[in-house]
Amino acid sequence: MSDNETASSTRRDRDLTNAQDMIVCEGVSKWFGDFQALNGVSATIKEQEVVVVLGPSGSGKSTWIRCINRLEQHQEGRIVVDGVELSNDLRNIEKVRSEVGMVFQMFNLFPHLTVRDNISLAPIWVRKKPRTEAEEQATALLERVGIPEQADKFPGQLSGGQQQRVAIARALAMEPKVMLFDEPTSALDPEMIKEVLDVMKELALSGMTMMVVTHEMGFAKEVADKIMFMEGGQIVEMGTPEHFFTNPTEERTKLFLSQIL
Amino acid sequence: MTNFKDSTSTDQLNSDPAEAESSSRELPPKIAALSPSEWLKANLFSSTFNSILTVISVAAILLILRGLLSFIFNPLRQWSATATNMRLLMTQAYPENQYVRIWVSLGFLLFLAGVSLAFWRAGRRVQIAQVGKQLLAIGAFILLTTLLAPFSNKATIIWLLIGVFIIGVGMFLKPADEQKTVSSLTLLSGAFLLAILSLWVIPYGHHSYISTRTPKILAEPGTVAMTTKLPWTIMLGVAISSYFLACIFRDKIDEAKSKAVLSAAWLISPLFLLFLVLRDPDFDTGHLFSTDIPIFVFFSVVGSVLLLWLTKPEIGEKGRIISTAILFIGFGTFAISMLMIVRILTLCLAFFALAAPTFSGQKPARIRYAKVWIATMVILCWLITAINTPSTAKVPGDFFIGGFAITLMIFFFTMVLAFPLGVLLALARTSKFPIFRIISTTFIEFIRGVPLITILIFFSVMVPLFLPEGMDLTEIAAVTIAFIIFEAAYLAENVRGGLQSVTRGQHEAAEAVGMTNAQKTFFIVLPQALRVAIPPMVGQIIATFKETGLLAIIGIFDFLYIARSVIPGQTEYMGSTRENLLFVSLVYLVICFSMSKASQRVEKRVGLGER
Numbered sequence A: 001m002s003d004n005e006t007a008s009s010t011r012r013d014r015d016l017t018n019a020q021d022m023i024v025c026e027g028v029s030k031w032f033g034d035f036q037a038l039n040g041v042s043a044t045i046k047e048q049e050v051v052v053v054l055g056p057s058g059s060g061k062s063t064w065i066r067c068i069n070r071l072e073q074h075q076e077g078r079i080v081v082d083g084v085e086l087s088n089d090l091r092n093i094e095k096v097r098s099e100v101g102m103v104f105q106m107f108n109l110f111p112h113l114t115v116r117d118n119i120s121l122a123p124i125w126v127r128k129k130p131r132t133e134a135e136e137q138a139t140a141l142l143e144r145v146g147i148p149e150q151a152d153k154f155p156g157q158l159s160g161g162q163q164q165r166v167a168i169a170r171a172l173a174m175e176p177k178v179m180l181f182d183e184p185t186s187a188l189d190p191e192m193i194k195e196v197l198d199v200m201k202e203l204a205l206s207g208m209t210m211m212v213v214t215h216e217m218g219f220a221k222e223v224a225d226k227i228m229f230m231e232g233g234q235i236v237e238m239g240t241p242e243h244f245f246t247n248p249t250e251e252r253t254k255l256f257l258s259q260i261l
Numbered sequence B: 001m002t003n004f005k006d007s008t009s010t011d012q013l014n015s016d017p018a019e020a021e022s023s024s025r026e027l028p029p030k031i032a033a034l035s036p037s038e039w040l041k042a043n044l045f046s047s048t049f050n051s052i053l054t055v056i057s058v059a060a061i062l063l064i065l066r067g068l069l070s071f072i073f074n075p076l077r078q079w080s081a082t083a084t085n086m087r088l089l090m091t092q093a094y095p096e097n098q099y100v101r102i103w104v105s106l107g108f109l110l111f112l113a114g115v116s117l118a119f120w121r122a123g124r125r126v127q128i129a130q131v132g133k134q135l136l137a138i139g140a141f142i143l144l145t146t147l148l149a150p151f152s153n154k155a156t157i158i159w160l161l162i163g164v165f166i167i168g169v170g171m172f173l174k175p176a177d178e179q180k181t182v183s184s185l186t187l188l189s190g191a192f193l194l195a196i197l198s199l200w201v202i203p204y205g206h207h208s209y210i211s212t213r214t215p216k217i218l219a220e221p222g223t224v225a226m227t228t229k230l231p232w233t234i235m236l237g238v239a240i241s242s243y244f245l246a247c248i249f250r251d252k253i254d255e256a257k258s259k260a261v262l263s264a265a266w267l268i269s270p271l272f273l274l275f276l277v278l279r280d281p282d283f284d285t286g287h288l289f290s291t292d293i294p295i296f297v298f299f300s301v302v303g304s305v306l307l308l309w310l311t312k313p314e315i316g317e318k319g320r321i322i323s324t325a326i327l328f329i330g331f332g333t334f335a336i337s338m339l340m341i342v343r344i345l346t347l348c349l350a351f352f353a354l355a356a357p358t359f360s361g362q363k364p365a366r367i368r369y370a371k372v373w374i375a376t377m378v379i380l381c382w383l384i385t386a387i388n389t390p391s392t393a394k395v396p397g398d399f400f401i402g403g404f405a406i407t408l409m410i411f412f413f414t415m416v417l418a419f420p421l422g423v424l425l426a427l428a429r430t431s432k433f434p435i436f437r438i439i440s441t442t443f444i445e446f447i448r449g450v451p452l453i454t455i456l457i458f459f460s461v462m463v464p465l466f467l468p469e470g471m472d473l474t475e476i477a478a479v480t481i482a483f484i485i486f487e488a489a490y491l492a493e494n495v496r497g498g499l500q501s502v503t504r505g506q507h508e509a510a511e512a513v514g515m516t517n518a519q520k521t522f523f524i525v526l527p528q529a530l531r532v533a534i535p536p537m538v539g540q541i542i543a544t545f546k547e548t549g550l551l552a553i554i555g556i557f558d559f560l561y562i563a564r565s566v567i568p569g570q571t572e573y574m575g576s577t578r579e580n581l582l583f584v585s586l587v588y589l590v591i592c593f594s595m596s597k598a599s600q601r602v603e604k605r606v607g608l609g610e611r
Helices: A002-013 A061-067 A090-098 A116-123 A130-146 A160-172 A190-206 A217-223 A240-244 A251-261 B005-015 B018-026 B037-041 B046-072 B079-085 B086-091 B100-119 B128-148 B153-173 B184-201 B226-249 B255-278 B284-309 B316-332 B341-361 B363-388 B404-429 B434-448 B452-466 B475-501 B504-512 B517-552 B557-571 B577-608
Strands: A021-032 A037-048 A050-054 A076-081 A100-103 A177-180 A209-213 A226-231 A234-239 B125-127 B181-183 B206-210 B216-220
Touching: A002 A021, A021 A061, A021 A209, A037 A061, A037 A076, A037 A226, A037 A234, A050 A061, A050 A217, A061 A076, A061 A177, A061 A209, A090 A100, A090 A251, A100 B504, A116 A130, A116 A160, A116 B517, A130 A160, A160 A177, A160 A190, A160 B434, A177 B517, A177 B557, A190 A209, A190 A217, A217 B153, A226 A240, A234 A240, A234 A251, A234 B475, B005 B557, B046 B128, B079 B206, B079 B216, B079 B557, B079 B577, B086 B404, B086 B557, B100 B255, B125 B128, B125 B184, B125 B363, B128 B181, B181 B184, B181 B557, B184 B226, B255 B363, B255 B404, B284 B316, B284 B341, B284 B363, B341 B363, B341 B517, B404 B434, B404 B475, B404 B517, B404 B557, B434 B475, B452 B475, B452 B517, B475 B517, B504 B517, B517 B557, B517 B577, B557 B577
Parallel strands: A050 A209, A050 A226, A100 A177, A177 A209
Antiparallel strands: A021 A037, A021 A076, A226 A234, B125 B181, B206 B216
């Protein structure tokens, strides 16, 4: 993987200061009943930036990422995605969702459709593409994630790693501006994690804006432009991977790193 | 762009475990077959208590069988009552000279069945050895029956010989190679062939009911009447030849498309056969050309232009306002006097318009939507016209057909209309909008809390009194509506179970790719929910078929009513109720059992690729 390492090191040198803001969160708070899951989260993610969100379980990482495409509703604060603010207006939500791709921990492929239909369904009915074009695109995307030969199988016939790669292709088929990954490798067997991470690295190199909730420290070190560490519904520490892994400032971050490394 | 082909090498093993196993692992050890005495010991006499149970059960079974046989073969039984009145049981008093219409309808359905069996590649391979075992069992059963039944000496010898012959065939086939198989369809058509051949050879007796000026019942010895055996032979020929024709053509034409055409034909053909072939409507050409056809042309042209425009992706809010306006116009037409057909078509257009944003897209998709609209118009307009035209079939009673045919007809309409209504009710009950939820829940709980017979009596007696002046509802239509709402309420609960089994992750995945609520329901949630709901729904369908027997209680000339009340009323066949009822229950049993078997096959088929 030496060429990947050189690629990622060139990537980190890239200047993102002039890039536009893609996701802006200001004081986002969210409660489940009396339990406060998010406590005033504020962060900005720029175009082409790869952000990895780390933190112990229950720290609000998944809730935050799910708020960004409105799978959960935030109750306070603002979330603006590519200039569109998320509110109760249904059309805004649909617009944001078609611009934001999401990959789930449990894949959530549609079990009654073939892999090709899984990928081309949304482009046909949401983007209103002609069927032939959408299917060609599906074939190209399967090629890109490395499983073109599985197009006519059903999701239940694939391994976990293959299913997750199909899920990534399905999200990419909508040609999103941002990709959200909610623990994409947590439900996978160890030998399948690599194949999914490889696809994600390739995606990062191609310039996609990504927000990744994960426990894969190797991936975070290698690919992330910025690491955010969450604890108790707040962002405790934010910085480059070098800063985060070698020289963390917060006590809580040091404790977390000592437990996992 | 990087390719990740290299990392898939490990998956190949996972994706095809059967292949991997066969090369690297041994086959499981074969379990040696038990000898008959060992089998008896292991399964029937494994302990003292089990031995007692076995003896008692066998004795009980033999006693029951003997009782049943001595009932059936008692010389006092008037089986000719059923045989003579077969036409009455099947179609009530359908005119004799028009009977060819019934055969044409049946032939058309059998043709469709043959073609469909070929296209869906129905039937499985059965091992010939397995067939041999089955024949052995059948032969043994015949021997047992013959020994128990009160036959004459001659009959006993004949039946014993038949039993021994079947056992002999079974013995001959049993040691056949495991590789040798035969299609289950071949076996089935072979059985039918034998049965129909026997009509020509075996003297079952010549039974007929001659309804001239003085109705006369004929029951003479001899082979079956020509008016029965000839049509049935043709029917079998139609079914088998259509199957083989379809087998030849199926590889030459687009399979998916022809399957869609076949499914549509199955849905439409009962309407077509009932209202055009069997009913022989007396069309009023003047009215047809002055009113019906212009209305059809108007709605198809204006409707498709409107829908082509409404399905433009960029139409937005304007389209919704217009379709809502059409909906209100549609409801408004009920307030003023107007042709019923116009009201129905306007409402239909409103629903198509409301659904238009879901199906919007590029030009081919929009044209397809307009085509669906025109097809709907063709079917609806033709149906309304056919129903409104009086029938030329002159029969006693207010409906042109009865008996088993009307049982089937009401069953068909109930299923076809209750299914979509049930799905809508289930969706409404799980909807986010409280108003839909409340209406649907009230409806379902109310209907489920009332016995079916009450609803039937209410609809056949009370509802005609409530109708506004000038509106007319025949009793058959009223009870069909009663069946539809009753079954819809139950189907809705089955579908709701399916809807709840669709995981939250599926909803989220559909939402995350930006689908609207309607798209999510239609493409993701419903297909999965209905698949889960198949087993309970089939149970419900079978129950519905049996519940049609209740029609007899409210005095409709259905299958059961004719068997229970009409035939025993004939002077020749006084007191033949039990024979008729036994025949009716046999027919119900055969049909329900085949439906249940067919549904098991369907379950297996749709289970493909699920997990």
